[in-house]
Amino acid sequence: MSQRDPDPSGGVRLHVVTGKGGTGKTTAAAALALSLAAGGGRVLLVEVEGRQGIAELFGRPPLPYEERKVAEARGGGEVFALAVDAEAALLEYLELFYGMRRAGQALTRFGAVDFATTIAPGVRDVLLTGKAVEAVRRRRGGRRPLGQAGDEPYVYRAVVMDAPPTGRIAQFLNVNAEVAGLARIGPVRTQADKVMETIRSARTAVHFVTLLEEMPAQETADGVAEIRGAGMNPGRLIVNMVRDPLFPPDVLAAAERGEVDVESLVQGVKAARLDRPSETADGLAREMAAHARRVRAEAAVRGRLDRVGLPAVDLPYLGEGIDTAALYRLADRLAEQGAAG
Amino acid sequence: MSAERLDVDALLADPGVRTIVCCGSGGVGKTTTAAALGVRAAEMGRGAVVITVDPARRLAQSLGLTELDNTPRPVPLPEAAEAGGSLHAMMLDMKRTFDEIVEAHADPERAREILANPFYRSMSSSFSGTQEYMAMEKLGQLRESGEWDLIVVDTPPSRSALDFLDAPKRLGRFLDGRLIRILGAPARTGAFRLLGAGVGAVTGIISKVVGAQALKDVQSFISSFDAVFGGFQERAERTYRLLQAPGTAFLVVAVPEPDALREADYFMERLAADRMPLAGVVLNRTHRPEADGPPAEEALAASRELEAGGEHPLAAAALLLHARAARLRDREAELRGRLTAAHPRIPVAEVPARAEDVYDIGALREVGEALGEAGPDGVPG
Incomplete structure (x- = not known):
């Protein structure tokens, strides 16, 4: 030591x-x-x-x-x-x-x-x-x-x-x-x-x-x-x-309200030459909304843990x-x- | 389509099914599953009671339970009343259950002696296995009362979740064991002479380790408990047979993780060995991508390409999210495949992971709906 x-x-x-x-x-x-x-x-x-x-x-x-x-x-x-x-x-x-x-x-x-x-x-x-x-x-x-x-x-x-x-x-x-x-x-x-x-x-x-x-x-x-x-x-x-966070907070907040920039996703999916760009983009948007809800639930839990008053370390x-x-x-x-x- | 789908609704609707025992390792959502089954059964018109053992506080609160209480309490559920059903719930108080058996089998004076004995008090509140034993005892009582149409039992979070099968025997073996007979025997009786000098040494050492007073407590406990012991054994045997009888259905609860599935596999083997009727497996917290989307590898490659290009950050991140979900799903499918390969005839019900935890009746109802609907092939029934 x-x-x-x-x-x-x-x-x-x-x-x-x-x-x-x-x-x-x-x-x-x-x-x-x-x-x-x-x-x-x-x-x-x-x-x-x-x-x-x-x-x-x-x-x-x-x-x-x-x-x-x-x-x-x-x-x-x-x-x-x-x-x-x-x-x-x-x-x-x-x-x-x-x-x-x-x-x-x-x-x-x-x-x-x-x-x-x-x-x-x-x-x-x-x-x-x-x-x-x-x-x-x-x-x-x-x-x-x-x-x-x-x-x-x-x-x-x-x-x-x-x-x-x-x-x-x-x-x-x-x-x-x-x-x-x-x-x-x-x-x-x-x-x-x-x-x-x-x-x-x-x-x-x-x-x-x-x-x-x-x-x-x-x-x-x-x-x-x-x-x-x-x-x-x-x-x-x-x-x-x-x-680690995948999206900026404002994007997550919007996704939770069901507001995802689907057009931007479609463009991206097309750029990556994936099949069925609009269906794929819709699916991705739904996944983002569910993810946003989970991230918010995690943040609430983080708040509760902070109130326990102990030093915290994160493991990935x-x-x-x-x-x-x-x-x-x-x-x-x-x-x-x-x-x- | 490797495994049959577990038809939870048919199980709950079957009037011949009187008891459902949920078992599984810790942290797999056993209590939640038991509570959700209770809610769904009640709303299908059955008079259901859920016995929980040591539930998480908020889940207990969602059922209106605030303290250990050996009496089933009504859970307000208007939808169940409309269907002609009802839901009750209770949290097991193991010490009180133990006390009640003693009181039922011993005369008042002897019961008082036993209940006051320090060794009894320590054993009844902390003997490893007492909780399991008492959960089974309570199940037997509720079943015999005939008041309940359907009893759903959540088994204790023991190291081995099947301790409840062994606990009655183990308690019996202990109370009937050689050592305890010797300890309980008054000095200079046959038992001591037969076993020779070794016995004195053994009791000497025990008293060295635990103290002479504790040994005396054990001895006086045994002499008073002897009278009620036969009743104990008999009850334990009866409950064990009840579990094997038609009318009982076991559900093994698991999550798609290697440890939990290994345990589930062990439970299934063990239940079969004990001729306990296994109805199926409930696989909690499974993940399913929201849409078909591209497979994991393709999504990951696309995400990396977009990330490198820098022009489509949102799609790059969304595809990475999808790739993770798809990879998780693939892994879960592989794990589930192993389970169904080992137990091809056991039906499985999947309950998707939820974004938020379960702690109110509404959420329990949703879990119940998922149980009723989701089969292992991912096609809603």
Whole structure:
């Protein structure tokens, strides 16, 4: 991060990326990880929903419960990825804190892990967020006691979490409240408190991916309010699939009223030697009118998003089917707009 | 003409169809589809009720719903009244549905014990699968009440949208499972002796992880819940069979995007494996160029030529807009082609994308009209 200091994002090291289904949350999270790693950093991209969306995005086989390099960032950086699995995280946790690897395996046999992770979703979320927080805090120098490793650099410059959707994000991150009814005392509670400390701190930011559509924007506004209400820090709005304007505003305004210069279209269609110039021009005019309505609806949504009061970055629409090359382009756009601070 | 057109109006008009279950991955317009089907069915003269789970706020408002409320509320719809139909809508309150089952199956004192148990409270409001289970329970209740001519169900936005098929079994498996029996068994009973020393270690670890008090809550929950458990299982089984019975029609909702169609494909396989009656696929937000116009490549080439010439900027931009629309349409046609090749006998209804979002009855009616009219071959029916 040396070339970018002082850090404009206030030292955020855990980037939680949420968004309504269909907004491109995983794509945005991957692009953010690439942009954060640019220039020589190592960034961990964490998936918590078991969808293997990251593996698919990078064209790789399903990720195991293991941190694996999935991409090189520009300027020598590296993106690692991890699909966190609650069961594996629980076994790891038991081993780490109690040295109970074998007992943990016994738990699996009895279905206790299933019990703790599936039946008590609070425990599950503590384990998932706990793993991300652990990666944020991890320093080089292996498993030395924390005090002695304190001066070592962090293993990861940043951790990006492809998090659950907007409708569930506040509940998911607010692990303290989730386990409150379940474990009033005990190690899970202690762990939850520790996780919460990082999540509420300035080191964590929750970014919202949205489209210029009504429902994703509404969910974003609701989600931001919930995150604020839970004492966490909303980061940025990532407005995905934005298209550059094709027509000047006055042409769009007229098209919306059904006033398109059809004669000019006919001339153009003729100049391009296309068939049936007048029918084609009429069709184009109808498409322009529909397009103008959509642009206006998008502008209204943009206004609502502005009122959410978070800095926004735009990602361009790159056609269907995002490939790795497209991810780098998106990462560049994030970097240009200062989202990779 | 690769696939049959899904005749939505015939489905809605068929008095033998009593339940329509809309399933699909998140963000494909499931709730909107369910609500639009309800509006259209009511205006065709049926007494319809729509059960929604966690709808977007403005869509809920369009149906006159303001809060979680387990009672179907009437949606004012004069056109339906004229046709002799009606529309009701409700938002599922899963905790309350759960509470009601407990109250129905346990004596008052035991019900009070269960409802007050912290473990029950956590499970009834957040057990992954409770929402699905309760949606099915509510469907069973409404169906048994006999008050409704047609019930349209919007399934919960789970990670796997077919969790509602598995949830009853999973809850049952959990409550009937080995571990929970052991935890619930008083010490020194047969269960403990039979399983030997390992059990003590296991309960020890669980209590280390979740805390001793939580374990105690679980144990007391299990001993009170045991009495009502049989009733639970039975209800779950009954609802599951109800889904397979004639009178139920599943609609898989999707959008023409690879992820959503992959999910749709999986749902269709799964429904077939479970012998659930699939009526067809609703393909939302499809795009269709306004006019025939030139094909994508030709339009793009023409646009570039005009752009370079500089004399016809308006036509250049309009042709680029058309080229994008035509390309999108081509891609959608290809994706849809793959789906219909894999499931040739499943009919499809297309609903074109709208310039504006849906959040009032008028817009729902328009979506319903599109559902009733549009076939996959693009020819209005």
